[in-house]
Amino acid sequence: MTTRTTASFEIKYHQYLDADGKATQELPAFAKDMDKMRSLYRDMALLRAFDAKAYALQRTGKMGTFPASLGQEAIGIGYGDAMTEKDVLVPYYRSTGALLKHGVSMKEILLYWGGNEDGSDYAVAKEDFPICVPIANQIIHCAGVAKAMQMRGEKRAAATEIGEGGTSEGDFYEGINVAGIWNLGCVFMVNNNQWAISVPTEIQTACETYAQKAIAAGIEGVQVDGNDIIAVKQMAEYAFEKARNGGGPTLIEAITYRLCDHTTADDASRYDDPAVKEEAWKNEPMVRLRKYLEANNAWTDADEDSMKAEIAAEVDAAVKEYEAHPKPGAELMFDHLYAELPEMTKPQREAALALQAKGAK
Amino acid sequence: MAAITLIEAVNAALAYELEHDQDVVLFGEDVGKNGGVFRATDGLQKKYGEDRVIDSPLAESMIAGLAVGMAAQGLKPVAEMQFMGFIFPAVDQIFGQAARMRHRTRGRLTMPMVIRAPFGGGIHAPEHHSESTEALFAHIPGLKVVIPSNPSRAYGLMLAAIRDPDPVIFLEPKRVYRIVKHEVEDNGEEYPLEACFVDREGSDITLISWGAMMHETNIAAEKLAAEGIDAEVIDVATVSPIDMDTILESVRKTGRVCIVQEAPKSGAVGSEIAAEIAEHAIMSLLAPIGRVSGYDTVMPYYKLEKQYMPTVDRILDEARKIMEYK
Ligand SMILES: Cc1ncc(C[n+]2csc(CCOP(=O)(O)OP(=O)(O)O)c2C)c(N)n1
Ligand SMILES: [Mg+2]
Numbered sequence: 001m002t003t004r005t006t007a008s009f010e011i012k013y014h015q016y017l018d019a020d021g022k023a024t025q026e027l028p029a030f031a032k033d034m035d036k037m038r039s040l041y042r043d044m045a046l047l048r049a050f051d052a053k054a055y056a057l058q059r060t061g062k063m064g065t066f067p068a069s070l071g072q073e074a075i076g077i078g079y080g081d082a083m084t085e086k087d088v089l090v091p092y093y094r095s096t097g098a099l100l101k102h103g104v105s106m107k108e109i110l111l112y113w114g115g116n117e118d119g120s121d122y123a124v125a126k127e128d129f130p131i132c133v134p135i136a137n138q139i140i141h142c143a144g145v146a147k148a149m150q151m152r153g154e155k156r157a158a159a160t161e162i163g164e165g166g167t168s169e170g171d172f173y174e175g176i177n178v179a180g181i182w183n184l185g186c187v188f189m190v191n192n193n194q195w196a197i198s199v200p201t202e203i204q205t206a207c208e209t210y211a212q213k214a215i216a217a218g219i220e221g222v223q224v225d226g227n228d229i230i231a232v233k234q235m236a237e238y239a240f241e242k243a244r245n246g247g248g249p250t251l252i253e254a255i256t257y258r259l260c261d262h263t264t265a266d267d268a269s270r271y272d273d274p275a276v277k278e279e280a281w282k283n284e285p286m287v288r289l290r291k292y293l294e295a296n297n298a299w300t301d302a303d304e305d306s307m308k309a310e311i312a313a314e315v316d317a318a319v320k321e322y323e324a325h326p327k328p329g330a331e332l333m334f335d336h337l338y339a340e341l342p343e344m345t346k347p348q349r350e351a352a353l354a355l356q357a358k359g360a361k
Numbered sequence: 362m363a364a365i366t367l368i369e370a371v372n373a374a375l376a377y378e379l380e381h382d383q384d385v386v387l388f389g390e391d392v393g394k395n396g397g398v399f400r401a402t403d404g405l406q407k408k409y410g411e412d413r414v415i416d417s418p419l420a421e422s423m424i425a426g427l428a429v430g431m432a433a434q435g436l437k438p439v440a441e442m443q444f445m446g447f448i449f450p451a452v453d454q455i456f457g458q459a460a461r462m463r464h465r466t467r468g469r470l471t472m473p474m475v476i477r478a479p480f481g482g483g484i485h486a487p488e489h490h491s492e493s494t495e496a497l498f499a500h501i502p503g504l505k506v507v508i509p510s511n512p513s514r515a516y517g518l519m520l521a522a523i524r525d526p527d528p529v530i531f532l533e534p535k536r537v538y539r540i541v542k543h544e545v546e547d548n549g550e551e552y553p554l555e556a557c558f559v560d561r562e563g564s565d566i567t568l569i570s571w572g573a574m575m576h577e578t579n580i581a582a583e584k585l586a587a588e589g590i591d592a593e594v595i596d597v598a599t600v601s602p603i604d605m606d607t608i609l610e611s612v613r614k615t616g617r618v619c620i621v622q623e624a625p626k627s628g629a630v631g632s633e634i635a636a637e638i639a640e641h642a643i644m645s646l647l648a649p650i651g652r653v654s655g656y657d658t659v660m661p662y663y664k665l666e667k668q669y670m671p672t673v674d675r676i677l678d679e680a681r682k683i684m685e686y687k
Contacts, residue, residue: 064485112662114664115485115662168418169421169422170420170422171450199390199416205418271395328665332661333656348656356668
């Protein structure tokens with residue numbers, strides 16, 4: 001039987017800095033700007049310090065469940081840095097880095113995980129979505145946002161993020177599919193941190209990459225070293241530029257390792273191999289960037305110390321604001337349910353307020 | 362056997378059926394090596410193997426649809442939804458397929474499957490982890506919806522759910538997963554589905570509830586007893602189809618009814634019970650039916666969840682009001 005090949009594909013892997021902070025190829029221009037690289041290093045350090053503080057708050061009963069980004073900081077900070085304020089972010093629960101970069105405050109993020117809807121009433125990032133917990137819903141929202149931008153002829157992009165496990169959901173395929181058909185200005189970030197809670201990536205897909213899932217949707221799919229912030233930012237910048245200018249969607253698989261538990265409610269020691277984790281620590285994103293900065297005479301121990309002190313003060317100030325934020329009253333269970341509360345529900349609001357008043361005495 | 366918690370009882374019942382029925386297969390997100398995020402399936406993969414206790418990919422529609430395919434082949438799948446708030450991608454498969462396969466094929470293909478899901482509030486969980494949406498499932502003909510309230514019922518009802526020839530949605534009230542321990546004999550004896558349990562006999566008022574709220578309802582009954590009010594307490598347990606005989610018999614005796622549910626008030630299981638009582642026993646009522654429920658709003662994030670959920674005091678207030686009615 002004779003056949004001809006009607007389609008074939010390849011997936012490109014991008015890396016600029018290896019685990020030792022050494023350049024593996026000619027670096028993009030921004031990577032030679034040491035002020036820029038110092039500020040990205042600081043962003044990652046802030047995220048790491050914020051996570052540690054959030055963990056401590058949860059452990060002491062001052063906050064609810066929290067998903068950290070340990071080891072994955074280069075992803076959110078990298079693509080977050082490629083966004084402009086006009087772009088729209090549709091985050092998932094582990095998008096803390098991108099949220100912070102896009103103007104959502106530490107206080108707002110703490111409020112959200114502290115069980116208060118006020119945390120999703122963003123003061124700055126007015127068009128950004130609240131954190132998406134039901135996995136993969138956000139992929140289609142991102143397509144919807146980008147469609148609106150396209151209909152209005154705007155040069156803006158919509159970005160979203162999902163875990164590698166989440167790419168098994170129907171919503172993931174449905175979202176990238178429509179983005180492909182309509183050539184939408186979407187940036188789909190896949191945080192491949194090797195785990196979906198306890199489920200390793202081998203159980204999640206028979207594909208050799210997550211990037212190739214994009215191929216079936218007719219969109220560009222690439223892999224980056226998710227621990228190399230230069231690679232993440234460079235690829236994200238390309239994808240955002242393309243999205244803003246009618247070039248259509250891109251899916252970026254960022255390969256990393258979840259060095260933390262899934263959330264504060266998880267215990268990764270039940271399933272993660274300590275030897276593998278120890279190896280993964282050698283690849284984490286901050287050490288290599290620091291080595292790179294040091295090699296370029298752009299970072300010293302004194303810089304590290306003063307940065308850490310500054311960051312600690314910033315995080316502490318955010319925690320103080322969070323703790324000072326008023327506890328929500330019972331009326332907030334009702335006041336934003338509809339534009340107007342139905343007549344049928346009004347007595348329930350009154351009853352809840354009466355109970356609250358009774359409790360306060 | 363030692364005293365065990367509700368979640369240990371779920372585990373024991375699953376183990377019993379895995380041991381005694383080769384057709385039983387468990388799957389879902391994190392149910393294998395990790396033993397489930399609440400540990401409901403702890404140790405089962407180790408004991409029964411990766412073929413029968415399967416860590417599935419992350420996709421709820423797939424999980425439910427696999428159960429449909431397996432059940433049609435005569436297996437008895439027990440699928441886990443990690444939280445009830447994430448069951449929605451699977452609703453298409455559950456409502457549109459599992460619930461009606463027997464009917465569509467004139468009984469040729471049947472669905473002896475169970476979908477388990479922890480549900481309900483009160484554990485400071487993040488968004489989408491605390492809702493009580495049992496009424497959505499109770500509304501669908503062809504499904505049975507079972508909610509155990511304590512360890513022995515969890516054990517007996519889980520066995521019955523797995524052995525039942527039709528699809529059962531088995532909702533586990535996670536707030537009471539570990540709150541009490543019961544001596545449960547691991548003897549494979551099931552409890553009947555479609556049967557209420559009478560937790561306490563009384564002659565003045567009938568308190569009706571299910572799931573985690575049985576805890577508050579039983580405490581309220583004790584407090585009422587101290588006030589000289591003799592409450593009968595009914596655990597509905599199977600919220601669809603409902604054993605109305607037990608409920609109506611009690612209502613005819615007491616003439617007064619208070620229904621307690623954690624779910625929003627409207628269009629709910631409590632509404633259906635109230636309607637049934639109105640249809641069949643209205644002449645026995647000495648007072649209007651009372652309801653204590655969650656509010657008709659989105660389950661709030663945890664800072665407000667205590668104010669959302671019915672409390673013992675709210676049950677007492679309503680019960681007293683019903684008792685005072687002349
Ligand atoms: C629809 C849905 N199903 C299940 C869950 C429960 N859950 C939360 S996180 C998670 C694993 C996600 O893994 P992955 O997509 O790889 O993202 P990661 O958490 O590793 O960043 C699961 C199963 C959920 N939030 N939403
Ligand atoms: Mg993951």
